[in-house]
Amino acid sequence: MKEINQQLSSLIDNENVERQSLDALINDQAQQAIFSRYQLIGDVMRSDVTINIDITAQVMAEIKQQPVLATVTAIKSDRSETNVVSFVKRFGQYAIAASVAGVVVMTSLITTQPTVENRGIEVLNTTPFGGMVSPVSLQANPNQTKQALQARHQRLEALLKDHQLQLQIQP
Amino acid sequence: MKKPSLFTALVATLLLFLTPLSLAIELDGKEPVSIEQKEQYTAIEYLQLMQQAYQQKNYELLYLSSLQSQLEPMQLIHGVVADQQITYFRYLNGAIRESLQFNGNISYFEQGTPAYTLKSHQNRSVFANVANFDYEKGKDNYEYVILGKGRIAGKQSIAIRMISKDKYRHSYVVWCDLKSNLPLRLDTLNQSNSVLEQVMVISLNVSDDINPWLKKLTQQTLPDIVHIPQLTTDNSSQWQPNWLPNGFDIIKDDQHKLVMHENEPVSYILLNDGIVNVSIYISTKKIALDKNQKLIRRGATVLYTEQRGNIEINVVGDIPAITAQRLVKSMSLVKNDH
Numbered sequence: 001m002k003e004i005n006q007q008l009s010s011l012i013d014n015e016n017v018e019r020q021s022l023d024a025l026i027n028d029q030a031q032q033a034i035f036s037r038y039q040l041i042g043d044v045m046r047s048d049v050t051i052n053i054d055i056t057a058q059v060m061a062e063i064k065q066q067p068v069l070a071t072v073t074a075i076k077s078d079r080s081e082t083n084v085v086s087f088v089k090r091f092g093q094y095a096i097a098a099s100v101a102g103v104v105v106m107t108s109l110i111t112t113q114p115t116v117e118n119r120g121i122e123v124l125n126t127t128p129f130g131g132m133v134s135p136v137s138l139q140a141n142p143n144q145t146k147q148a149l150q151a152r153h154q155r156l157e158a159l160l161k162d163h164q165l166q167l168q169i170q171p
Numbered sequence: 172m173k174k175p176s177l178f179t180a181l182v183a184t185l186l187l188f189l190t191p192l193s194l195a196i197e198l199d200g201k202e203p204v205s206i207e208q209k210e211q212y213t214a215i216e217y218l219q220l221m222q223q224a225y226q227q228k229n230y231e232l233l234y235l236s237s238l239q240s241q242l243e244p245m246q247l248i249h250g251v252v253a254d255q256q257i258t259y260f261r262y263l264n265g266a267i268r269e270s271l272q273f274n275g276n277i278s279y280f281e282q283g284t285p286a287y288t289l290k291s292h293q294n295r296s297v298f299a300n301v302a303n304f305d306y307e308k309g310k311d312n313y314e315y316v317i318l319g320k321g322r323i324a325g326k327q328s329i330a331i332r333m334i335s336k337d338k339y340r341h342s343y344v345v346w347c348d349l350k351s352n353l354p355l356r357l358d359t360l361n362q363s364n365s366v367l368e369q370v371m372v373i374s375l376n377v378s379d380d381i382n383p384w385l386k387k388l389t390q391q392t393l394p395d396i397v398h399i400p401q402l403t404t405d406n407s408s409q410w411q412p413n414w415l416p417n418g419f420d421i422i423k424d425d426q427h428k429l430v431m432h433e434n435e436p437v438s439y440i441l442l443n444d445g446i447v448n449v450s451i452y453i454s455t456k457k458i459a460l461d462k463n464q465k466l467i468r469r470g471a472t473v474l475y476t477e478q479r480g481n482i483e484i485n486v487v488g489d490i491p492a493i494t495a496q497r498l499v500k501s502m503s504l505v506k507n508d509h
Contacts, residue, residue: 158432163450
């Protein structure tokens with residue numbers, strides 16, 4: 001086993017590897033898992049900025065447990081023959097229209113620092129969830145639970161995306 | 172003795188050459204050739220030349236968008252075939268996000284999700300807002316001033332400032348290439364003259380003919396068109412703003428559903444002044460809002476929320492917070508008893 005791992009390692013390092021061990025890798029799931037882990041380690045060591053963690057398996061497992069999302073995955077299969085696709089089926093993708101338009105995604109909004117120029121209007125100064133200071137501010141407002149905040153952010157994000165969409169489809 | 176005489180002779184000859192030359196330039200000034208001659212354009216003329224260039228030329232821009240210390244490199248390729256504009260746009264960093272717009276369609280491509288097409292004649296590419304503005308009409312609300320010359324993306328360029336005449340809109344500084352007239356930089360400024368957002372070209376390539384690759388793209392089959400349902404029942408929002416900033420008109424007034432958020436029904440009004448768009452959403456209050464969470468700002472974009480009894484009003488747009496606030500205050504139900 002250790003020997004194969006070594007071969008894997010050299011494969012990642014772009015060294016020559018025998019065809020046989022490559023085939024073995026392709027056919028062995030456990031080996032594939034090790035391979036991707038090695039790749040990740042390599043990424044970290046080379047300190048690549050974008051670390052490619054493959055969480056597909058976990059996400060798929062999660063999706064299977066959620067009935068709502070399960071229907072979304074079903075859409076792919078019943079792709080209609082016509083060129084026109086039902087709006088509701090594709091709604092999730094409007095997120096793209098917003099992001100390609102080059103505008104606001106909520107996560108960046110939340111982390112936004114309040115600007116100095118305030119003009120008497122209070123600025124949303126929520127530190128990101130899991131951030132250092134957030135528990136204090138959350139405790140300070142018993143009405144504002146973490147969940148409520150999250151729900152509100154989701155809604156505001158939907159508003160921003162709808163704004164982008166309306167601009168694109170305006171007559 | 173020899174040196175000064177040589178010098179005076181030189182000056183004399185130079186003067187001799189220069190005087191008729193400058194005269195000649197002034198005489199046949201219809202065909203501008205040199206940069207010096209272009210100085211006769213006014214600020215508004217420069218802006219109008221920029222508009223034409225942005226819509227009619229074949230060019231490729233590499234540019235950076237900078238927003239609250241975040242930089243995003245992007246690419247825009249524009250071409251014209253038989254009076255048809257073709258625009259290709261993409262992000263250069265991170266996940267692949269591209270769009271292609273021509274012939275009344277805009278297609279979006281993103282890594283990991285199926286591509287789709289929307290019916291749209293709306294050009295929303297990087298400089299589109301300043302390139303589609305009616306500057307003559309805009310004189311009511313903006314003053315145009317030539318700031319001076321500079322160098323952007325290695326090109327000699329001229330900076331023109333659009334100063335808002337009131338406090339209800341942002342001001343802009345547009346930098347245009349003196350040779351191609353194309354826009355090279357756009358700063359969005361607030362009342363106190365600090366830069367809220369900046370777009371800056373770092374590479375500009377202008378060609379006589381359309382990029383062959385771009386032309387080829389237009390022959391590709393487009394992704395499926397997504398159909399957006401129009402609500403057939405009473406379409407108006409039932410709400411109205413009793414105050415609008417100068418120059419703003421109501422473009423849209425309807426009720427629709429937030430497809431991205433549980434199909435929540437909203438009353439909707441879209442305002443436009445030729446440069447910025449402002450959306451007003453009126454909906455039922457779902458979550459009580461904390462007092463200090465009324466305003467979110469990112470770059471020039473503002474999202475202002477106000478709750479009134481069971482109603483929540485949201486304003487989104489590239490406007491100062493004070494404008495959003497006043498708009499929300501002015502909202503009222505349309506009276507049906509007339």
